[in-house]
Amino acid sequence: MALIDKTPNMEINADLTTMNTFGLPAKAKHLLRVRSVEEARQAHAFLAGHPEGLARLSLILGGGSNLILGDKPLDTVLKIEIPGRRRLERADYESDAKSSFLVEAGAGENWHDFVRWTLTQGYPGLENLSFIPGTVGAAPVQNIGAYGLEAADRIDSLDALDLTTGEFQRFEAAACRFGYRDSLFKHQPGRWLITSVRFRLPQHWQPITRYTELAQELADRGCSDATPTPLQVSDAVIALRQRKLPDPTELGNAGSFFKNPVIEANQCGTLLANHPAMPHHPQPDGREKLSAGWLIEQSGWKGRRLGPVGCHAQHALILVNHGGATGKDVQRLAKNLQDDIWKQFGVALEPEPVYI
Numbered sequence: 001m002a003l004i005d006k007t008p009n010m011e012i013n014a015d016l017t018t019m020n021t022f023g024l025p026a027k028a029k030h031l032l033r034v035r036s037v038e039e040a041r042q043a044h045a046f047l048a049g050h051p052e053g054l055a056r057l058s059l060i061l062g063g064g065s066n067l068i069l070g071d072k073p074l075d076t077v078l079k080i081e082i083p084g085r086r087r088l089e090r091a092d093y094e095s096d097a098k099s100s101f102l103v104e105a106g107a108g109e110n111w112h113d114f115v116r117w118t119l120t121q122g123y124p125g126l127e128n129l130s131f132i133p134g135t136v137g138a139a140p141v142q143n144i145g146a147y148g149l150e151a152a153d154r155i156d157s158l159d160a161l162d163l164t165t166g167e168f169q170r171f172e173a174a175a176c177r178f179g180y181r182d183s184l185f186k187h188q189p190g191r192w193l194i195t196s197v198r199f200r201l202p203q204h205w206q207p208i209t210r211y212t213e214l215a216q217e218l219a220d221r222g223c224s225d226a227t228p229t230p231l232q233v234s235d236a237v238i239a240l241r242q243r244k245l246p247d248p249t250e251l252g253n254a255g256s257f258f259k260n261p262v263i264e265a266n267q268c269g270t271l272l273a274n275h276p277a278m279p280h281h282p283q284p285d286g287r288e289k290l291s292a293g294w295l296i297e298q299s300g301w302k303g304r305r306l307g308p309v310g311c312h313a314q315h316a317l318i319l320v321n322h323g324g325a326t327g328k329d330v331q332r333l334a335k336n337l338q339d340d341i342w343k344q345f346g347v348a349l350e351p352e353p354v355y356i
């Protein structure tokens with residue numbers, strides 16, 4: 001107990017309900033807020049100072065937007081709140097300063113506020129990722145993506161504390177093993193405490209508007225003739241997301257609940273024979289990506305409820321908490337959806353959020 005008493009940023013029996021966007025009830029025996037690199041070291045010392053060591057660590061928490069908390073009480077939760085955002089000059093960091101801005105943010109910064117800050121400072125490149133809930137430090141874990149851009153396309157490097165050794169490590173983007181909603185960090189939960197992320201943002205910017213929906217929104221806003229500005233693209237993305245996706249402060253959710261499944265081309269051909277309208281997108285490796293939202297809608301689940309949870313009426317891929325749901329309720333609904341999609345289409349749906 002002595003260590004706990006000496007740690008001022010520690011809360012005992014903390015309620016996590018408002019710290020996850022699904023609004024699931026959960027408690028942490030110890031909630032340790034990490035607001036600086038120094039406090040990250042202290043968090044490591046706290047864990048290392050106990051006989052169970054890292055086994056005590058239940059979760060490294062950012063904005064809680066990609067998380068399904070179970071019903072069991074958690075032991076130690078680290079809540080990452082490291083602030084800071086700045087442009088790095090050449091003296092700070094070796095870079096091709098002629099063609100890109102190098103911008104760094106603390107892992108605890110709110111993602112959307114950071115994106116808007118870069119745009120108002122005149123550093124374009126993250127506008128398609130506007131209005132995604134969560135923190136800067138969580139963006140690489142999940143490799144967040146939207147409207148034809150992924151965080152991985154803009155990440156230069158990041159710093160992380162290895163909680164197994166207490167050593168800091170710098171990861172260049174290539175070492176992060178980014179994939180579709182995937183990274184090295186997602187596969188080693190509880191090991192890497194990301195403290196800051198650096199982004200390489202293009203000085204010679206071109207808008208990414210190949211998503212028809214985004215191009216249409218820009219056209220509706222009168223941006224069709226002239227090239228839109230980065231802020232105009234950001235505004236259009238915000239409008240699209242506000243229209244389609246439920247606000248987690250009103251209806252608990254974790255964004256897209258399943259990844260869009262990627263299947264073999266021959267299976268896609270067989271499915272298309274029965275469902276000619278099925279959306280499908282060829283991948284560089286010859287496989288085809290399907291729309292999980294479309295599959296769920298076809299299975300009849302759109303707008304349907306199972307207990308206190310359900311599929312959102314406007315977007316079937318968003319599972320929502322209608323009030324009072326627990327992690328078990330979410331898991332039950334997810335399992336029902338997976339089973340039904342498997343039976344109907346022979347396609348396996350993989351959850352995007354992490355189950356704790």
Ligand code: EPU
Nearest residue numbers: 146147255256258259260279291293294297314315316317
């Ligand atoms: N669709 C339906 N019914 C629905 C929902 C979708 O038929 O109820 C079909 C439509 O054909 C639609 C297609 O699915 O055109 C794709 O839907 P949408 O454009 O909304 O995109 P998504 O594939 O469902 C992905 C990302 C989102 C990202 C959007 C925009 C995943 C798992 N999700 O969604 O990311 O914002 O594209 O780029 O890749 C997230 O990861 O949490 C997330 C919100």
